[in-house]
Amino acid sequence: MPRDSMASKSLQRLMESVPRGQPLDPQMLRDCGVSAQQTTYLVSAGWLQRLSKGAYLLAGDTPTHDGVLAYLGRHVTGMHVGGRTALDWQGVRHNVSFRERVVLWAMRPYVMPDWINEHLPHTLQTTRLFDENLPEGFAISALPNRDPSILVAEPERALLELASDVGKRLAKGQSLEEAINIASSLRNLRPKVLDTLLSHCTRVKVVKLVRDLGESSGFAWGKDLQRHVDRLGPGKRWTSSRKGTPPLNLKA
Structure with a gap:
């Protein structure tokens, strides 16, 4: 001592x-x-x-995943675990790879020190998906089996974040096919929570893709989502073609 x-x-x-x-x-x-x-x-x-x-x-300790996430939660504004990682942590997974990159969402960029990159492979998303009228922290909560300071997107919000990631190079392999397969496992999504999120979502791509994923799933939550598309961009196709990623075409 x-x-x-x-x-x-x-x-x-x-x-x-x-x-x-x-x-x-x-x-x-x-x-x-x-x-x-x-x-x-x-x-x-x-x-x-x-x-x-x-x-x-x-001294003698090594940063753990949860330890790093708890540290970041005190320093990165509005940070939570989201998208594919949030769904994986809640039992919905598809093609989980070794050393999966943890998907983080935050309100603004944050420069990660080298030791964080070393101990926590991750991506940090700062895309704004919702308007200012969505209550702060809506559909974000702690999981019962993890550190209560680590906030995680609930499945409905994680689905919208997953849709946002489709076609982006930073998603490290996130594909439309994988998103379809994941959506096919989301039997118990809460329609009211999903409706609230889609009602406040400002991203045409996300709303259209969630509609398509809902239709392909065949579940009750996937019905009657066209009205959210009509709110944002009725009668317009959404097309994206990024270098190094397959083209993404979403119907009107």
């Missing part, structure tokens, strides 16, 4: 109260009674690792 008694007590509090594998920021350290001066001492004495500016880890 550190020779300094105050630093020793601070280290003991950290070891008792901080989840292992979770990076710490200065506010968390202060909440544990560790001052900036004590933090510097603990780093120099080898009891804390300094990952980057404002990010620390107990």
Whole structure:
């Protein structure tokens, strides 16, 4: 233990109260009674690792996925786990690959330190899908079997995020075929929640693609979605052709 008694007590509090594998920021350290001066001492004495500016880890620990996500949740405005990852975490999966990239959504871009990229393969989406009248945090919640500070898109919202990712190179393999296969497993989507999301969605591509995925699924939630398309762009096809991705054509 550190020779300094105050630093020793601070280290003991950290070891008792901080989840292992979770990076710490200065506010968390202060909440544990560790001052900036004590933090510097603990780093120099080898009891804390300094990952980057404002990010620390107990010596001997390795950042875990959930630990990194909890850290990011305190620093990235409006961040939640979304799209394909959110559905996978809730039991809906298709062709899950080794070291799957975690799909994150946030309100604005965030420059990730190198250690985050090393320990959490991910994509960060900042596309705005909804108008300002959708209540903040709608259809986003914590999962019962994970850290309660990690917010995750509920299946209905994750479906819209999945649709947004289709055809984008950053989605790392997200295809229309895969989206169709995933939608075919979404038997229990809540029509009222989906209706609310589609009513506030401002992206023609997303609304049309969700309509098509709903029709192909054959489930009750997929019926009567054309009215949302008519609200945004009646009578117009939606076409996208990006270099390195298959063309995407959605009917009117």
